[in-house]
Amino acid sequence: DWKNFSFRKKVGFKNLESGTYLVKIYKENPTFGNGRKYIGFKIVDVKEDTKISIFCRPEGTAHVSVFDQHEKGVEDVYVRLLYDDTIIADDATSPNGFVEIDVPCSLTNTYELNLLYKGFIIHEEPVKLKYIRSNIPLKKTIDIKLYDLQIKLEDTWGLTIDYSLNPVLTSNEMDEQIWIPGEYVSDGWYLFENLYPATYHLDVQHKSFLLDEDIIVDNSKEIALVFDAAYVVEITTLDSRGMLLKDTTIVLERDGENIEKNAMRKALLYFLSLQESIL
Known part of the structure; x- marks a missing residue:
């Protein structure tokens, strides 16, 4: 024009x-x-x-x-x-x-x-x-070089945690800090793919419980960590008259694993249970 x-x-x-x-x-x-x-x-x-x-x-x-x-x-x-x-x-x-x-x-x-x-x-x-x-x-x-990180999260019984967790990674070496989520694979394993070499900080939270761990990623690796989300289970043993029993042994069983406690002098027993499930 x-x-x-x-x-x-x-x-x-x-x-x-x-x-x-x-x-x-x-x-x-x-x-x-x-x-x-x-x-x-x-x-x-x-x-x-x-x-x-x-x-x-x-x-x-x-x-x-x-x-x-x-x-x-x-x-x-x-x-x-x-x-x-x-x-x-x-x-x-x-x-x-x-x-x-x-x-x-x-x-x-x-x-x-x-x-x-x-x-x-x-x-x-x-x-x-x-x-x-x-x-x-x-x-x-x-x-560039990139690596995979696989993390297995277990409870203190050495068993797979059966409730949902959302592990994430971040790093102080990042120019723009972000949170990298892990992808659940199976049997407690989480996969972080194609990570740039650095020192990462792992953060896992569930209710009031927290796991934080520094992990150096300089090659592809697999690691297992214990997520110590422990609840106290208090058990009192009584006889048919409501009297405290002594010399009592109580066994908790879950998924084929047992924890045994003996009350020689007191009938009050304490356990640490890691799972939100029926024992």
Whole structure:
């Protein structure tokens, strides 16, 4: 539309709160290619009525692939391109470990390529996307090591806990702290897949009971832990007249396991029962 053609376009945003904004410019219906093109941006600190100019440039592309030590693509790696500590563009890797990120090309600007996985910064480096990247994508391949952790939770009887638990992991080494839930497998086993090497903190809670444990993940491993959710069972033995019995032996049985207690002088016995079940 030559009648309305102009090298400058104006747009306004009204009633903005004070703060720092990222303004992005897209070109709709480009002559070449499909979809819109990301051709400009500016980071603006708005404290009063503000005017800015944005110089638009061709869109450039970066192809990022992430693989583990088995040459398998790593899914859900959060790939970000930052400028001046602000995320300019971002996306997550697909199941095959690949993602395409588009940003405006620049002869002078340096972006920071930053990869975040399950709370950890797994890679960062400065990159440039010059005008050639509008035709030939920048390609980066990142290799990392990931491990599986399997945890078995047992009670103090050495038996499988038959009520629901939700073990989670976190780490002080994370750049953005998150809680990673375990997946229940069977027979008290919980699986944490594809963990980045670090020292993790395990947290298991049930009502007022808590298990916390530090676990170093530097290879795939299996560990067994006791969840000490103990309840006191108090038993008093009486004869048919209601008199206390002495020299009494009481046996509690559950799932083929027994606990035996003797009351030689007193008829009051105490047990620790780990399960919310019938003994």
